[in-house]
Amino acid sequence: MTLPQALSDGAPDAPDLSALAIDRSAGSRRRRQFRRILGRVILVVLLVGIGGATWLWRRHAQIVVETAVVYSIYPSQALTLLNATGYVVAQRKASVASKATGRLEWLGVLEGSKVHEGEIIARIESSDTAAVRDQAAANVQVAEANLAQGRAELTQAEIAFRRSEALGEKNIISDSTRESAEARLAKARAAFAGYGAAIAAAQANLRASEVAVGQTQIRAPFDGVVLTRHANVGDTITPFSQAIDTKGAVVTIADMDSLEVEADVAESSYLSIHVGQPVEIQLDAIPGERFEGVVSRMVPTVDRAKASTLVKVRFLQRDPRMLPDMSAKVAFLEREVSELERKPVLAVPMAAVFELDGRQHLYVVEDGKARLRSVDLGSKVGDQIEVRDVKAGTRVVVRPLDDLVDGRAVKQATK
Template sequence: MADHDLSRLKIDRQAAAAGASIRPRRRWLRYAVIAVVLLALAGIALRLAGPRPVQTATVTSAYPTQNFTLLNATGYVVPQRKAAVASKAQGRLEWLGVLEGSRVKKDEVIARLESKDVAASFAQAQAQVQVAQANLALQQAELKDAEVNLRRSKVLIVPNAISRTQYDADVARFDKARASVNSSRASVVSAQANARAAEVAVEQTVVRAPFDGVVLVKHANVGDNITPFSAAADTKGAIVTIADMETLEVEADVAESNIARIRVDQPCELLLDALPGLRLAGQVARIVPTVDRSKATVLVKVRFVDRDARVLPDMSAKIAFLSRAATAQDRQPVVAVQPAAIATRDGRQVVYVVRDGKAHEMTVRTGDKLGELVAVQGVKPGDVVVLSPGDHIGDGSRVSTAKP
C-alpha cells in the first residue's frame, strides 16, 4: 500500500473567501442598476405628470385704423400762436394779476409797472399844451387888433389922412401878428404831440394780453426790474408766456424718404402718451418746405380736428397717417390676439387661457386681421393665452410659462 502524504490534504480557505466576496458584489451591482432605472422612470413619470412649459401671450386691445395706416410718426404738441409778453417800458413790476393757468382775454390788463415818473411827464406835457393854447389865444387877439388897425389905415390912406409910414407900420404889424398865430398853432400841435407821446409812455407801463389764451409760464414777480430786450443781471425781459390753446397742433419730423406718402389735408389719428385711452382725429395742416440735412427729415404739422381740454403744449404724441378718414366705429377698440394662440378643436376655434397654472379651453370667434393680430370674441384684454398649443394641451392641462 503506497504511502500517502497526508500533509497535502488541506482546505484552501483564501480561494473560498474570494469566491464568496465576488457573489455579494455582483448582487449589489444588480441592485444599483435597478435603482438607477427606477429613478429614471420616476423622473420621466413626474415630468409627464408635471406642468408643461408653454409660451404665452397677452390678449390686448387693437384699433381697426391699423388696417389703413400708411405711416407712423412721433412728435410734440405745440401752440401755433404763442407769445412772451413784455412791456416796452422799463421799470419795476408793481402789480401782476395772473398766475400759471390763468385764462386771459385780448387787451385784458395782466400787469403794471411803476408809472409815477412817466405820469408826471404826461402831466407836464398836458400843461405845455395849455400854455401853447394860451399863447395861441394871445396871438390871435393881437392879430385881430392888427387887422382892425390895418382896415382903418386902408381907409385913411386914400385921403392922405395918415402918412405912408404909418400905413406901412400897420401892414407890418398885421403880417407879424399873423405869423405869430401860425407859430403858436404849430406850438400847440407840437405840445399835443408831446402829450400823446407821454400818454403812450404811461400806457406802456400797463401790460395787456395780445390775444385770448392761457398763461403758460410766469417769468417775473412783483418787485422785479423789467428791462425789455436786455439780459442784464437781476432783470427780467418777458413777464409771462401766453399761448392760444385753440391753435394747438402736433409737429413731427418725418423721414424724407417717406414724405411722398403724406399730403396736405390728409386724415390722421393722434394718440397722446399722457392720455392713452384718447384717440383724436387730426389733419395735415402744413408741410414745411425744407429738409433738415442733419436728420434727413421734413417737419410736418398736424392740426386737431377733435379737441380735448386735457391736451397741453409739449405733450408727446404719436401720429398715424391714414389712407382714409376713420369712422366712429374705426376708433372703437376691439379685442385682439396673436394668430398663433388660436387652435382648432373638433371644428371649433379655441384658445387656452392660463389661470391658476392650468389651461382653460375657451371657444372664440375670429374677425378681421389687425396688423399682426386677429380680432376675436370670447376673451377679454389682459387674459394670458398659450401660443401654438399642440395636441398635448387640453382643457385643464397643467402648464407653466417657459422662460425665453
C-alpha cells in the same frame, strides 16, 4: 420472518401497494393556472394604474405655454403707412416783455392763467413817465391858451385894419397909420399860426409821453394761456440789456387753439407723406384716445444730424387736456377712416385661435389652468383678430401644444 423480508423475497402472495401512492400532478396544474390568472390580473391593474397616472399627470401636471393678453386695438391700425414721434407745439407763442425799463411793481397772472388780447397783465414803475406825461399835458394847455390869446389879438388886428382902411379912403388918417395897422394884422396872423404849431407840438409830446406810460403796462398780445412766469414783483425789467440781475420777458403766453404736432419723419419716408394726408394722433398723456389730424405743412429741408424732415400735423378737434410739449405718436394713414374704424375692438393674436368641432376656440388662462372656450370672431387687424365675447385683460394661450387639454395647469413661458 417479517413483512419486509417477505416483500423483498418476492413472495408471490404479497399485496400491491402502488395504488396507495398520492397523485400530486393535478394540484400543481391548478397552482400554475392560479399563478397565471393572478399575473394577468396584476398586469391589468398595472396597466390601468399607469393609464390613470398618465391621465392624472396630463390633467394636473403643469405645462409651460406662451400667453398673450386680450387688449383694445383700433381697426385703423391696418391702414397705417408710417409711424412717427413728435411733440405738441403751439404755433402762436410769445415771450411778453416791455420796451420800457424799470422795476416790476405789479404782476396780475400766474402759470395757467387765461388772458385776452389787450388785457393788462403786468405793470412797471411809471412815476417818472407819468410826470413827463402830466408835463406834456400842461404844455398842451399852455399852447391852447396862447392860441386863444393869439386869436383875440388877430381879431383885434383885423378890426383895426378894417377901420384904418375905411379912414384911409376918406384921408382922415395918414398912410403911415394905415401901414402900421396892416403890419399889426400880419404880425397877429403869424403869431396865431405859431400858436397853432405850438399846440400841434405839445400834443405830439403828450402822445409820446402817453406811449411811454403805456409801455410800462404790459398787455397780452393775443388770447392765450400763461405757460411760464419769468419775473416777479421787484425785478428790474430791461428787455434790451443783458445786465446782471435783470429780466427780459415777464411771461410766456401760448395760443392753445394753435396747437400742432411737430413730428420727425425719416428722410427715406419723405415721399410717402403729402399735405392733406389723414393721420391719427395718440398722446402719451391721454393713452386711451386717438385724435384725428391732417398734415398741414412739410418743412422743405432735411436735418443732417438726424436724417429726418419736420412734418407739422394739425388737430381736427381740440381737447382742453392737450398741452404744449406733450409727447405724441403720429400714424400716417393711407386713406381717411370711417367712424366705425375709429372705435377700438378687443383682439387676440391669430395664433391663439384654432378650430374644434367646426367652431373657433381658444384657451383662456384662469387660476393657473387652461380653460377651453369657444369664441365669436370678428375682422382681422394685421396679425390680430377681433374677439367679441372675451373681456379685456384676459390672458390666452398662443400656439397651444397638442398635449394641452381643458383644465390643465399651465405656466407662462419666460422670455
